Amino acid sequence: MRPAIRTALALLAGDAQADRSVPPTGFTARLTLFTAAAMALLTVFALSLSLAAGRLATRWSDDLAQTATLRISAPAEQMDAQTAAALEVLRTTPGVATARALTQEEEQALLTPWFGPDLPLGTLPVPKLIEITEEGRGIDATGLRARLQAEVPGAVLDDHTRWREPLVAAAGRLRGLGALAIVLIGASTAAMITLAAQSALSANAQVIRVLRLVGARDAYIARAFVRRFTLRALTGAAAGTLAGAVLVALLPGGSDEARGVLTGIGFSGGDWLWLPLIPPLAAAVAFAATRGAARRMLERQS
Numbered sequence: 604m605r606p607a608i609r610t611a612l613a614l615l616a617g618d619a620q621a622d623r624s625v626p627p628t629g630f631t632a633r634l635t636l637f638t639a640a641a642m643a644l645l646t647v648f649a650l651s652l653s654l655a656a657g658r659l660a661t662r663w664s665d666d667l668a669q670t671a672t673l674r675i676s677a678p679a680e681q682m683d684a685q686t687a688a689a690l691e692v693l694r695t696t697p698g699v700a701t702a703r704a705l706t707q708e709e710e711q712a713l714l715t716p717w718f719g720p721d722l723p724l725g726t727l728p729v730p731k732l733i734e735i736t737e738e739g740r741g742i743d744a745t746g747l748r749a750r751l752q753a754e755v756p757g758a759v760l761d762d763h764t765r766w767r768e769p770l771v772a773a774a775g776r777l778r779g780l781g782a783l784a785i786v787l788i789g790a791s792t793a794a795m796i797t798l799a800a801q802s803a804l805s806a807n808a809q810v811i812r813v814l815r816l817v818g819a820r821d822a823y824i825a826r827a828f829v830r831r832f833t834l835r836a837l838t839g840a841a842a843g844t845l846a847g848a849v850l851v852a853l854l855p856g857g858s859d860e861a862r863g864v865l866t867g868i869g870f871s872g873g874d875w876l877w878l879p880l881i882p883p884l885a886a887a888v889a890f891a892a893t894r895g896a897a898r899r900m901l902e903r904q905s
Contacts, residue, residue: 631800634798635839637839638795638799639885642792644850647843649785650781651869656781672734672761673761674732674761675730675732675757675758675759677731681757689754689758692750693733693735713732748760792889796893805900808904828893837886844881
């Protein structure tokens with residue numbers, strides 16, 4: 604039997620006599636349970652925010668990667684002719700699935716959030732917009748710009764690269780910040796459980812001396828502390844994870860069109876599979892922290 608399996612079975616089985624050296628209730632028990640639950644709750648929120656931001660940035664990036672916009676700025680008497688010429692160029696461009704000029708009503712809808720509903724488009728030199736949908740590997744932006752410059756001098760192509768790249772970079776940074784937050788939460792959990800274990804060991808110094816007098820070894824005593832604090836952390840983390848999952852599930856959602864950063868926070872599909880990993884990881888952190896604290900304190904009390 605592997606040592607890891609033996610250790611896990613020993614933790615689950617426990618020892619009633621050795622467990623008497625660890626207070627089942629009191630300050631250390633409440634502190635361990637509260638710390639594990641609170642940190643698990645924070646981990647759920649950090650994970651959901653990181654995953655949601657990544658999904659949002661990926662969706663925006665994918666949408667922008669398959670579209671482009673052609674803006675035509677020309678005198679009013681030349682606008683129709685240049686628009687028709689641009690549509691003809693796009694019709695014969697490889698990688699272009701569809702290309703259509705936006706109607707005046709659609710342009711009005713785009714400008715309404717910025718200038719209000721009463722903007723007189725007919726009297727203003729507003730550029731003509733052509734919406735381009737790409738297919739396959741997309742368009743050769745450099746080649747298309749060269750053709751447009753020769754045939755439609757008032758046309759400017761925007762392939763959304765300057766919008767896509769910052770989104771991808773921001774998503775990477777958000778994922779990194781989420782991972783850093785989870786690491787800090789784990790370190791804080793380890794620190795708090797270490798303090799709780801040290802407090803429990805100090806409070807039960809007399810019991811530990813008696814156990815030593817009857818022949819108990821330090822490894823035997825330490826195992827009782829490790830088991831008790833590991834199970835407390837597992838229980839608290841499970842409660843915190845469940846509470847976090849419920850709170851995240853209750854957050855308002857939104858349609859695919861209207862979903863933003865705040866309304867898109869949550870888990871989707873396979874993202875929920877991350878949650879069952881939080882309690883075992885918290886228990887592993889508690890196991891390592893308590894084991895180290897117990898060894899150090901028992902050496903000092905020798």
